[in-house]
Amino acid sequence: ACTKKLDDGLVNPNSPDPSVASADLYLTEMQLRFADFYNAASNFGGQVSRMYQMGATTYRNAFSPESFNGIWTSAYTGVFKQANVLLPIAEQQKKYVNVGMAQVLKAYTMMTLVDIFGDIPFTDANLGADNTNPASEKGSDVYTKAIALLDSAIVNFNRTPGSYPGIQDLFYGTTGTAGAARWRTTAKLLKLRALNTTRLVNSSAATQINALLADSDVSGSISSSANDFEFKFSTRQTNPNSRHPRYNANYTANGLAGDYMNNYYMWCLAVEKGTGANSDPRLRYYFYRQRINYADLTADNLGCLYSNAAPPAHFPAGMPFCAIPGGYWGRDHGDGSGIPPDGNLRATVGIYPAGGEFDANQNTSVSLNRGGQGAGIHPIWQSAFTEFLKAECALKLGTTGNARALLQSAVEKSLAKVIGFPATINVVPTASFVPDATRQTAYVNKVLALYDAAPTTDAKLDVIIKEWYIAAWGNGMEVFNAYRRTGFPKNIQFTLSASPGDFTRSMLYPAVFVNLNNTAQQKPSPAVQVFWDNNPPGFIK
Numbered sequence: 008a009c010t011k012k013l014d015d016g017l018v019n020p021n022s023p024d025p026s027v028a029s030a031d032l033y034l035t036e037m038q039l040r041f042a043d044f045y046n047a048a049s050n051f052g053g054q055v056s057r058m059y060q061m062g063a064t065t066y067r068n069a070f071s072p073e074s075f076n077g078i079w080t081s082a083y084t085g086v087f088k089q090a091n092v093l094l095p096i097a098e099q100q101k102k103y104v105n106v107g108m109a110q111v112l113k114a115y116t117m118m119t120l121v122d123i124f125g126d127i128p129f130t131d132a133n134l135g136a137d138n139t140n141p142a143s144e145k146g147s148d149v150y151t152k153a154i155a156l157l158d159s160a161i162v163n164f165n166r167t168p169g170s171y172p173g174i175q176d177l178f179y180g181t182t183g184t185a186g187a188a189r190w191r192t193t194a195k196l197l198k199l200r201a202l203n204t205t206r207l208v209n210s211s212a213a214t215q216i217n218a219l220l221a222d223s224d225v226s227g228s229i230s231s232s233a234n235d236f237e238f239k240f241s242t243r244q245t246n247p248n249s250r251h252p253r254y255n256a257n258y259t260a261n262g263l264a265g266d267y268m269n270n271y272y273m274w275c276l277a278v279e280k281g282t283g284a285n286s287d288p289r290l291r292y293y294f295y296r297q298r299i300n301y302a303d304l305t306a307d308n309l310g311c312l313y314s315n316a317a318p319p320a321h322f323p324a325g326m327p328f329c330a331i332p333g334g335y336w337g338r339d340h341g342d343g344s345g346i347p348p349d350g351n352l353r354a355t356v357g358i359y360p361a362g363g364e365f366d367a368n369q370n371t372s373v374s375l376n377r378g379g380q381g382a383g384i385h386p387i388w389q390s391a392f393t394e395f396l397k398a399e400c401a402l403k404l405g406t407t408g409n410a411r412a413l414l415q416s417a418v419e420k421s422l423a424k425v426i427g428f429p430a431t432i433n434v435v436p437t438a439s440f441v442p443d444a445t446r447q448t449a450y451v452n453k454v455l456a457l458y459d460a461a462p463t464t465d466a467k468l469d470v471i472i473k474e475w476y477i478a479a480w481g482n483g484m485e486v487f488n489a490y491r492r493t494g495f496p497k498n499i500q501f502t503l504s505a506s507p508g509d510f511t512r513s514m515l516y517p518a519v520f521v522n523l524n525n526t527a528q529q530k531p532s533p534a535v536q537v538f539w540d541n542n543p544p545g546f547i548k
Contacts, residue, residue: 028092028096030093030096030097030100030102030105031102031105031172031175033089033092033093033096033097034093034097034105034108034109034172034175035175035177036089037085037086037089037090037093037109037112038108038112038177038178038238039177040081040085040086040089041085041086041112041115041116041238042177042238042385043077043081043085044078044081044082044085044086044116044119045119045238045385045387045484046252046385047077047078047081048078048119048122048123048483048484049385049481049482049483049484050483051070051074051075051078051123051483051487051514052122052123052483052484052485052486052487052488053482053483053484053486053487054069054483055069055487055510055511056476056483056486056487056490056499057269057271057272057340057499057500058269058272058476058479058480058483058486059266059268059269059272059483060266060267060268060269060270060337060338060339060340060342061269061340061341061502062267062338062342062343063341063343064341064342064343064502064503064504064507065341065502065504065506065507065508066502066507066508066509066510066511066533067508067532067533068343069511070514070515071515071518072515072516072517072518072521072529073517073518074517075123075124075514075515075516075517075518076517076518076519078123078517079517079519079520080519082116082120083132083133086112086113086116087113087116087132087133088133089109090109090110090112090113091133093105093106093109094106094109094110097109100169101168101169101170102168102169102170102172103163103164103166103167103168104163104164104168104171104172104186104187104190105168105172106160106163107159107160107161107163107164107187107190107191107194108160108172108176108190110156110157110159110160110163110194111156111157111160111190111193111194111197113153113156114153114154114156114157114160114194114197115153115197115387117129117149117150117152117153117156118149118150118153118197118201118204119484120149121146121149121150121537121538122204122484122487122488122537123484123513123514124513124514124516124537125146125513125530125535125536125537125538126143126144126145126146126149126538127143127144127146127149128141128142128143128144128520128524129141129144129148129149129152130144130152140524140525140526141524141526142526143526143527145538146537146538146539147205147208147538147539150201150205150538150539153201154198154201157194157195157197157198157201158194158198160190160191160194161191161194161195164187164188164190164191164194165187165191168187171183171186171187172186173186177238177239178193178236178237178238178239180239188224189233189234191224192224192225192227192228192234193234193236193388195219195222195224195225195228196225196228196236196388196393197236197388198219199216199219199220199225199393199396200388200392200396202215202216202219203216203396203399203400204488204492204539205538205539206400206403206404206492207492207539207540207541207542208538208539208541212400212404213400213404213405213406216400216404216406217406217407220397220406220407220408221407225393228390228393229390229393229394229416229420230390231390232389232390232420232423232424232427234390235386235388235389235390235424236387236388236389237360237384237385237386237387237388237389238384238385238387239382239384240254240362240381240382240383240384241381241382242362242379242380242381242382244375244376244381249381250362250380250381250382250383251360251361251362251381251382251383251384253266253356253361253363253383254356254361254362254363254379254380254381254383255381257355257356257361257363257373258355258363258364258373258374258375258376258377258378258381259373259374259375260374260375261350262350262351262372262373262374263350263351263372263373264297264350264351264353264354264355264373265350266355266356267337267338267342267353268294268335268336268337268338268353268354268355268356269337269338269339269340270327270328270329270330270331270335270337270338270339270340270500271327271339271340271499271500272480273294273331273335273337273354274327274331274335274500275287275473275476275477275496276289276290276293276294276477277290277331277332277333277335278327278331278332280450280453280454281453282332282333283333284446285449287450287477288422288425288426288442288446288447288450289359289421289422289425289426289477289480290366291357291365291366291367291436291440292357292358292359292365292366292425292426292428292429293356293357293359293425293480294335294354294355294356294357294366295354295355295356295357295358295363295364295365295366295369295373295378296333296334296335296336296354296366296370297336297351297352297353297354297355297370297371297372297373298334298336298352298370299333299334299368299370300333300334301330301334301336303352307347307348308347308348308349308352309329309330309336309347309349310347311328311329311330312329312330316329319501319503319504319505320505321501321505322501325498326498326500326501327339327500334354335354336349336352336353336354337353337354339500339503340500340501340502340503341502341503341504341507342503351372351373352372355373357378358378358379358383358428358429358434358436359383359425359428359429359480359481360383360384360385360386360428360480360481361379361381361383361481362378362379362380362381362382362383362384362432363377363378363379363381363383364377364378364379365378365429365434365436365437365440366440367436367437367439367440368440378434379429379432379434382432383432383481384481385481385482386479386480386481386482387482389420389421389424389478390420390424391417391418391420391421391424391478392417392475392478392479392485394413394414394416394417394420395413395414395417395471395472395474395475395478397413398410398411398413398414398417398471399468399471399472399475399493401413402464402467402468402471403464403468410467410471411455411458411459414454414455414458414470414471414474415451415454415455417471417474417475417478418450418451418454418474418478419447419451421474421477421478422442422447422450422451426441426442426447454470454474457470458470458471468493468495469493469495469496469497472489472493472495472496473495473496475489476489476495476496490547491512491536491537491540491542491546491547492539492540492542494542494546494547499548501548502548507548508532508534509532509533509534509544509545510533510534510546510547510548511533511534512533512534512535512536512537512540513530513533513535513536513537514533515529515530515533516529516530
């Protein structure tokens with residue numbers, strides 16, 4: 008043995024050197040960590056924006072600094088760390104689509120961290136022992152770097168790679184130039200999203216947005232939902248569990264749903280524009296009722312309805328309170344009361360986008376392997392969102408397009424997406440409950456009538472944002488950003504408490520940041536605004 012060279016045997020196969028790692032396997036890991044990050048971001052934004060139920064009486068108590076440790080870790084040691092190692096490896100291996108995908112996911116994560124927290128560490132972050140206390144950068148600078156990263160991704164998607172990721176692309180699952188083109192379009196749409204998000208502080212936003220709208224990739228993206236940017240889950244239950252996280256939380260072996268649906272959000276679909284056959288056509292897709300009425304009502308499980316309690320004095324007439332007709336058993340915004348034994352009674356997530364059950368009046372509690380068995384999606388950016396964005400910009404900035412026509416197109420695309428979704432995961436809803444074309448057209452006409460009757464530009468914008476709010480089900484970040492940017496929907500439900508404190512204009516910094524970084528300083532309150540939110544204090548509730 009002394010005469011032989013054994014140096015090659017010193018490499019531990021269980022701890023390979025990153026320089027010889029697979030760019031495809033790194034990409035897979037990064038995509039999974041990105042999905043975790045997105046899910047947490049959507050949850051936080053959706054709770055304060057009434058998409059999901061916020062179970063605290065004040066905004067300050069809704070989340071603690073410890074609440075954000077997971078999303079911070081997902082971003083910095085998940086998305087950013089994986090991307091930083093992947094990029095040079097993929098470049099060396101000429102896997103340019105992998106490079107571009109990593110840049111897109113990294114850029115989205117950068118912008119979303121700013122949207123949630125404001126100023127964050129970036130340039131000095133993830134340097135290991137070279138800098139263990141990275142200082143925060145201005146959110147505006149991080150946004151600028153994220154947009155530059157998207158531009159770099161666009162260049163990489165136009166290069167001819169040595170190979171394509173193919174089925175390891177967990178978003179589009181395509182290979183060849185078609186897959187690269189979809190990612191190139193996604194990068195441009197995320198640039199468009201960034202320009203709209205920051206339009207209040209960007210005097211050249213209209214010119215920049217018009218330039219993007221003239222791009223053939225952007226203009227063509229709305230023609231097909233095939234370009235929708237969404238993370239796809241499967242029906243696999245174990246090793247690993249790859250089902251939608253909201254399915255996992257609500258379709259359980261013990262038959263108890265884990266989440267409360269937000270009463271205001273259900274009211275928007277089940278009541279606001281009409282009830283029964285006149286309700287929103289997406290209602291039975293979004294929510295599954297374990298009970299189709301309140302026959303099981305007791306003082307213990309839905310006391311406010313049982314006792315016919317009056318709404319809080321600060322609620323205006325017509326604002327939803329306590330319970331939504333038809334068995335849509337949820338909770339009001341800011342209801343921090345104890346949890347009664349109603350897990351087998353409350354309404355829960357439906358087939359879209361969580362891959363749950365389509366509501367066909369089953370009147371039965373949840374259980375494992377129901378409906379789409381968890382084969383849902385994270386709806387990160389869809390063709391309908393692009394149309395809503397264009398409508399908002401046309402109305403407020405005078406950019407290309409007619410706001411009314413764009414609103415109509417957006418709603419139609421959302422309806423088509425939701426109603427067509429079960430077929431994409433091999434589920435056939437009960438035909439008698441599927442909204443036909445007449446009902447869909449009637450809903451669109453209601454929206455257009457509201458738009459036409461709106462007396463001011465802001466009132467018309469309220470209609471647009473309200474419909475985007477409804478169409479964005481499953482994407483709490485879009486509604487969180489839109490609410491801070493516009494103040495709409497205007498009729499959003501108040502907190503049950505008359506004194507909930509200032510609305511969350513940004514989240515508190517995570518404990519892992521302020522406790523372990525000597526440059527970090529906690530915010531005085533969640534009322535601190537991010538750089539693109541220049542609306543006055545108290546603008547929203």
